[in-house]
Amino acid sequence: MSFSTVIYRLAVFHRRHGFWATVKRTGLAVRRSLISHQTVLFYCDLQGKVLQPASLPNSVEVQQKRSYSELTSRDRQEIINVWSPKLAERNINARFARGALLWLISVDNRLAGYGWSLQGGTIEPYYFPLGEDDVHLFDFYVFPQYRGRALNPALVATILHYLKVDQRRRVFIEAAEWNQPQLSSLGKTGFQCLGIATKLTIRKRTVVLWSEGRLRSGQPHVPSSESEVHSDMFSTLNMTGPTTVIRRSDVKSS
Numbered sequence: 001m002s003f004s005t006v007i008y009r010l011a012v013f014h015r016r017h018g019f020w021a022t023v024k025r026t027g028l029a030v031r032r033s034l035i036s037h038q039t040v041l042f043y044c045d046l047q048g049k050v051l052q053p054a055s056l057p058n059s060v061e062v063q064q065k066r067s068y069s070e071l072t073s074r075d076r077q078e079i080i081n082v083w084s085p086k087l088a089e090r091n092i093n094a095r096f097a098r099g100a101l102l103w104l105i106s107v108d109n110r111l112a113g114y115g116w117s118l119q120g121g122t123i124e125p126y127y128f129p130l131g132e133d134d135v136h137l138f139d140f141y142v143f144p145q146y147r148g149r150a151l152n153p154a155l156v157a158t159i160l161h162y163l164k165v166d167q168r169r170r171v172f173i174e175a176a177e178w179n180q181p182q183l184s185s186l187g188k189t190g191f192q193c194l195g196i197a198t199k200l201t202i203r204k205r206t207v208v209l210w211s212e213g214r215l216r217s218g219q220p221h222v223p224s225s226e227s228e229v230h231s232d233m234f235s236t237l238n239m240t241g242p243t244t245v246i247r248r249s250d251v252k253s254s
Contacts, residue, residue, distance in 0.1 A: 038177045038198050038211060041127060042191035046164045046171065051190055053161040054154040061109075062158045065102040068093055075104060078111045082141060095123060105142075105155040113142035113151050117159060119168065125206040126172075127197050133169035140182075147181075153188040160190050 056062070065071055071079070080088035096102070100118040104111060115137060122136045130136060137159065142152050156173075163171055173191060175182040198209040 038196050039127075039174050040177055040183060040196050041172065041174045041194040042186050043173075043194045044160055044171045044190045044192065046160070046168055049164070049190060051157070051161045051164045054157040056154060056158070059108050060112075060151070060154065061106045062155060063104045063106070064162070065104060067096050071102075075111045078143070079114060098123065103155060103159055105151055105158075107146060107149075107151070111143070112146035112149075113140070113155060115140035115152075115155055115159065117163070125199075125201070127174075127199060127208045130172065131169060133167075135163055135168050135171045137171060137173040150185075150188070152182070152185045156186070156189045156191075 068076075079092070082088065092102075095116060095118070098118060098121075100116050100123070103115050103117065105113045116139045117135050117137050119135045120132045121130055123138065126136070137156065140152060140155070160171060171191075172194075173186065175186060177196070196211045198211070200207045200209070
């Protein structure tokens with residue numbers, strides 16, 4: 001995220017919530033960046049994996065949208081008002097133009113959350129290049145009034161099922177190390193932990209620092225029994241291109 005975007009978001013947050021709430025929010029962001037700045041990456045190898053769609057009650061529905069025009073005016077307003085309407089609308093149109101799909105989960109015909117998927121690449125520079133049949137899931141959000149109902153893992157599980165039906169190969173997703181709810185949510189799906197990494201942009205080149213350590217105390221960690229799986233996974237990834245990959249052996253987060 002660019003510095004100008006960060007400032008713009010803070011300005012929008014200030015208009016909505018006031019000065020002291022903005023100070024508190026900024027302090028939290030700074031603490032997270034200094035203490036828990038790493039990202040946990042997950043993958044799901046769809047080949048040979050049996051994935052059943054989430055068992056959804058009749059009141060819950062998942063829909064796929066391929067263009068901005070497919071969104072109802074009410075859903076569109078719900079999504080763009082999460083942050084800045086102007087910035088959100090621009091991002092939505094740019095993502096659809098790249099071929100991204102928007103997945104909506106609704107409760108009693110009201111939008112409860114959403115997430116994005118993109119095949120064969122990512123919107124922003126990633127930790128490694130993806131293959132043509134790989135899919136990246138990103139920007140998942142559940143509205144506050146619907147949290148605590150396991151809607152996020154239900155949405156992710158449903159997406160994985162449809163991607164399996166469409167014969168996609170692998171799916172990748174990530175969560176910030178500090179985001180315990182998202183980490184816990186992904187643990188309820190078909191994803192496995194691939195590793196922990198930090199991504200930096202230096203002179204328009206993406207530098208990725210891989211850590212082989214564990215996550216912070218109290219959070220899910222990479223089981224040692226999966227080390228061979230992770231090793232095999234890394235061996236199949238194409239590490240060429242504009243991304244520089246650096247491994248940090250024996251680095252632990254404590």
